[in-house]
Amino acid sequence: MKWNRVVLFFLLTLLIFLLMGFTFQPILNGVTLGLDLKGGFEILYELQPTEGTKVTGDLLSQTKDVLERRISVLGVAEPDISIEYPDRIRIQLAGVTNQEEARKILATEAHLTFRDMSGKVLMTGADLKEGGAGVGFDNLGKPLVTLKLKDAGKFEKITKDYLGQQIGIYLDENLLQAPWVESVIPGGEATITGQESVQAAQELAGLLNAGALPVKLKEISSTSVSATLGQMALQQAIFAGLISVIFIFLFLILFYRIPG
Structure with a gap:
C-alpha cells in the first residue's frame, strides 16, 4: 500500500x-518582454531650444507626445518614455533591431514646407489635416505619399499663381521633390513622389502625421541590448x-x- x-x-x-x-x-x-529580455536600445535626448527660449514642462510634454506618435511608426507596442527634468527625455524601445532607422525617425524635426524657387514658404505641415498623410501608388505602381490639406482653396490658388513653375517640397532642409505645376489643382490633395519603397513612404507619412518636433533634440547617450x-x-x-x-x-x- x-x-x-x-x-x-x-x-x-x-x-x-x-x-x-x-x-x-x-x-x-x-x-510583454522588456528591454532587458527582448533586446533593443535606450536613448537619452536633451532638448535644444532656440536662443532666447527656455525648456518648460509644457515643451517637454509636447515633445514627448510627438515622440510617442512617432514610435508607433516603428511598430513598438509598449515603449517606455520618461521625462527627466529639467531638459531631458529618456526612451526605451524593446525589440527594435534597426537602431539607426529608429534614431532618424525619432530625432528628425520633420518640418514640412512647400516653397517657391526663391525659398518663399507657401505652405507648411500645419496646413495638413490631422492624419492627412497616407500611402498610395502611381499609375506605374510606385509608392508615394498622399496629402490632404485643410484649405483646398489655398492650395488651388497656389497652383494657379505658380502655374508653369516649380514648387519645392521640403522636409526640414531636405528637398524631397520639386514638381512642375502643370495645371490648377482643386480638391486640396497633393502627393509626394520619389519614394524608394513602401516602407519609406510609410515612414514619411508617419512622420508627417505625428507632427513636427517643437524643439531640436541632442543625443546625450545610448545603450543597446x-x-x-x-x-x-x-x-x-x-x-x-x-x-x-x-x-x-x-x-x-x-x-x-x-x-x-
Whole structure:
C-alpha cells in the first residue's frame, strides 16, 4: 500500500512538471518582454531650444507626445518614455533591431514646407489635416505619399499663381521633390513622389502625421541590448526557476520521508 502511494506521488509530480512545460510557453508568449529580455536600445535626448527660449514642462510634454506618435511608426507596442527634468527625455524601445532607422525617425524635426524657387514658404505641415498623410501608388505602381490639406482653396490658388513653375517640397532642409505645376489643382490633395519603397513612404507619412518636433533634440547617450543577450538572460531565469522548484520537491520528500 505504501509503495502504491509512493508511485502515485511521483506520478503526480511528473504530471505537474509536464503541465508546467506545456503551459509555460503560451503564458510567456502573452507577456510583454522588456528591454532587458527582448533586446533593443535606450536613448537619452536633451532638448535644444532656440536662443532666447527656455525648456518648460509644457515643451517637454509636447515633445514627448510627438515622440510617442512617432514610435508607433516603428511598430513598438509598449515603449517606455520618461521625462527627466529639467531638459531631458529618456526612451526605451524593446525589440527594435534597426537602431539607426529608429534614431532618424525619432530625432528628425520633420518640418514640412512647400516653397517657391526663391525659398518663399507657401505652405507648411500645419496646413495638413490631422492624419492627412497616407500611402498610395502611381499609375506605374510606385509608392508615394498622399496629402490632404485643410484649405483646398489655398492650395488651388497656389497652383494657379505658380502655374508653369516649380514648387519645392521640403522636409526640414531636405528637398524631397520639386514638381512642375502643370495645371490648377482643386480638391486640396497633393502627393509626394520619389519614394524608394513602401516602407519609406510609410515612414514619411508617419512622420508627417505625428507632427513636427517643437524643439531640436541632442543625443546625450545610448545603450543597446542584443536580443541574444536578452534571450540568454530569460533562459537563465527559467532554468533557475525550474531548479528551485525541483529543490523544493526534493526538500519536501526528504523532510516528510515520502508521504505516508
